[in-house]
Amino acid sequence: MRRFVIGKAKSLLNPSYHSQNHTLLRPLSASQSRFLSSTSVLDSPSTSSASSMYPPVSLDTINPKVLQCEYAVRGEIVTLAQRLQDELKAKPGSQPFEEILYCNIGNPQSLGQQPITFFREVLALCDHPAILDKSETQGLFSADAIERAWQVLDQIPGRATGAYSHSQGIKGLRDTIAAGIEARDGFPANPNDIFLTDGASPAVHMMMQLLISSEKDGILCPIPQYPLYSASIALHGGSLVPYYLDEATGWGLEISELKKQLEDAKSKGITVRALVVINPGNPTGQVLAEDNQKAIVEFCKQEGLVLLADEVYQENVYVPEKKFHSFKKISRSMGYGEEDICLVSFQSVSKGYYGECGKRGGYMEVTGFSPEVREQIYKVASVNLCSNISGQILASLVMSPPKVGDESYESYSAEKEGILSSLARRAKTLEDAFNNLEGVTCNKAEGAMYLFPRIRLPQKAIKAAEAAKKAPDAFYCQRLLNATGIVFVPGSGFRQVPGTWHFRCTILPQENKIPAIVSRLTEFHKSFMDEFRD
Structure with a gap:
């Protein structure tokens, strides 16, 4: 095409240049002149010089904030695991293990967890509403799923899940979510405070974009922390202000530590x-006590901080002595209303017992902001048009599941209880296994989907890691992967108290895989400690 354009340009510019049939050129028309003005740059020396400057994008020219951004959950160890998996597929038996056991990320369905039937029935009917009118549908889908699908479709513009929606999300679905929040907390919720998003992560980015204007703006974040926060703060040019959770008290959050870091x-x-609080904790798995939450709310009120409450693991509590309480419930029970504290609560369909990570559904409930600021939040949401409709539907289903008396209630309850009780058993098995390893201690798995054991490595191992130019826990995790196929995330990717080393392990591999993980890990760990024993 380029040769064609250049040739045409030359034939128009040079009267001695003829086409194959030697037809002489006619004078240029106005349109031909305009064409030449747009194509003449093809032969210009400046353009030729510029094209030799390749590549136009390099690590020296991209936004430095992107370089500062790190996300260990999908980092170097995971990249190596994917390469080893490809090698195993291409050449079975090429590694000292038969499969990669991914314990690095909270992605339940990729590890065999089944979706909740009622949720998927409603989604299927909404995505293909034509089958609602077929007689066979009554025998294939539960009656309450059919009824819910009709209710949802009536709220969607054009009854089409492929259509755009309001930038905050479909109003009827926000009504449903607000009712679910009110039922959970016992305090009113306003659907206009709810912004439906593609999972909780975009909501976090929206708030960082709103709150950060320069590197002089700081966000208090727990250490260890979920890398989404350090990454989003870096991308938006702010400063992460760390506050350290106390491992000795079960990853406790001390107000004195918050004041010190502030x-x-x-x-x-x-x-x-703002102050970020992750409850239940990621990667640490603790569940905050109610009194502790009240102290946090009081701290934010006194210091004039926005409270960013990451509550995506609210369904994942495994110990009877602990219970999840939302910060919205806590603040309202203390008598604080919208005029007293700015609070943003994040929820996602990716976690809990539902594990619908790939559906990308979630929301944030935004309270305590002025109407003028709310307009700016809405403007930011509008730039992305809207979140995906399937994720919006799932968010409404999560906050309004089948109730007693509904046809699906028994099967729904059995599926939910089966998943959560299995997660609790897996958490306890792995917790015990870690505590039986030499030099490893692991706090109780109270909630969420992770364990974050501490590992005390011999000096020889630390020096070997330094020689390999790796953090000691990353060195351990890479050796573990190469020997066993088990994928852990080094604690250094989540930040930690200097001089301590950890790794994060999910509790998500199916129960029949857990014995193999424990066996392989135990054997490897003994060998590793013997190799590097001081």
């Missing part, structure tokens, strides 16, 4: 804008 940030000229 004052330290102020001394550096950083204005702290």
Whole structure:
């Protein structure tokens, strides 16, 4: 095509240049002149010089904030695991293990967890509403799923899940979610406070974009932390202000630590804008006590901080002595209303007992902001048009599942209880296994989907890691992967108290895989410690 354009341009510019039939050129028309003005740059020396400057994009020219952004959950160890998996597929028996056991990310269905039947029935009917009118449908789908699908479709523009929606999400679905929040907390919820998003992550990014204007704006984040927060703060040009969870007290959150880090940030000229609290914790698995939550709310009120409450694991509590309480419920029970505290609560369909990560559904409930600021949040949401409709539907289903008396209730309850009780058993088995390893201690798995054991490595291992230019826990995790096929995430990817080393392990591999994980890990760990024993 380029040769054709250049040839045409030359034939128009040079009267001695003829086509194959030697037809002489006519004078240029106005349209031909305009064509030449747009194509003449093809032969210009400046363009030729510019094209030799390849590549136009390099690590030196991209946004430095992208370089600062790291996400260990899908980092170097996982890349190696994927390469080993490809090698196993191409050449079975090429590794000292038969399969890769992914324990690195909270992705339940990729590891065999089955979706909730009622949720998928409603989604299927909404995606293909023509089958609602077929007689066979009554025998294939539960009556309450059919009824719910009709209700949802009546709320969607054009009854089409492929259509755009309101940028905050479909109003009727937000009504359903608000009712679910009110039923959970015992306090009113306003559907206009709810922004439906493609999972909780975009909601976190939206709030960071809103709150951060320069590197002098800080966000208090727990350490260890979920890398989404450090990554999003880096991308938006802010400063992460760390507060350390106390491993000795089961990853406790001390108000004295918050105050200390807040004052330290102020001394550096950083204005702290918000406090991030992850409850239940990721990667640490603790569930906050109600009194602790009240102290956190009081701290945010006194210091004028936005409370960013990551509550995506609210269904994942495994110990009877602990119970999830939303920060919305806590703050309202303390008598604080919208005029007292700015609170953003995040929820997702990716976690809990549903595990619908790939459907990308979630929401944030935004309270305590002025109408003017709310308009700006809506503007940011509008830039992305809307979140996907299937994710919106799932978010409404999660907050309004089948109730007693509904046809699907018994099967729904059995599926939910089966998943959560199995997760609790897996958590306890892995917790015990870690605590039986030399030099490893692991706090109780109270909630979420992870364990975060501490590993005390011999000095020889630490020096070997330094020689390999790796963090000691990353060195351990890479050796573990190469020997066993087990994928853990090094604790250094989540940040940790300097001089301590950890790794994160999910509890999501199916129960029949857990014995193999324990066996392989135990054998490897003994060999590793013997090899590097001081």
